[in-house]
Amino acid sequence: MDDRTVDLIFTGSLKLLPPVSSKIVRIFTSSTFTDTTMERNTLMAKCYPRIKDYCREKHGLEFQVCYFLN
Template sequence: MDDRTVDKIFSGSLETLPPVSSKVCRIFTSSTFTDMLMERNTLMAEVYPRLKEFCREKHGLEFQVVDMRWGVRDEATDDHMTTELCMREIDNCQRLSMGPNFVFFGGQKYGYRPIPTVILGSELLMLRDALITMGVDTILIDTWYKRDSNAVPFVYILQPISSILVNFNNKV
């Protein structure tokens, strides 16, 4: 697509759009959950239904929204897969969407910051040695991370939550 066509599209002129390779516009919505609650609720209730109708009526496109605040299954949380699932959905949106595919709302909070699920063995051992030197007990790191000697180079894997907190998945 040439620069002139891109400039026209960004200025709102949609009459001379290039041929569409996909009939889907799939958007991944990202923000901290509590910081942008009203904005996300407004998007879901007011904006996205209108966009869906506009895309269908004016351009014959299917408008889809991916919003991970709707929840990640307990099994994924147990295995620390939330970040991987989000990244997979972002990849899906980039692959499937014929146009925009990501919306981010920044606020005053940092949001979810997961600990790594895999740590290079040499790095974890250096971290552990530093903790010992500082007089810090290493029981948590020793409990939650287990060595995987089959990996080359070897790594430490964060254990599923339910393997240590046995009642984690209980619904009662």
């Protein structure tokens, strides 16, 4: 994938996505400091459910979050 395509994806353009071999979108959330607890909890409560719905409804993908808590 060329740099221009990667830049477009990072700016939110999904028109030039390469073919996917998996139907799962998985992100890893790592939190090793207590000062990010509020941010992590907000992501879990407000952002991730919306992203999960978007992935399923718009693209037929399963959104998964993997947590690493230290």
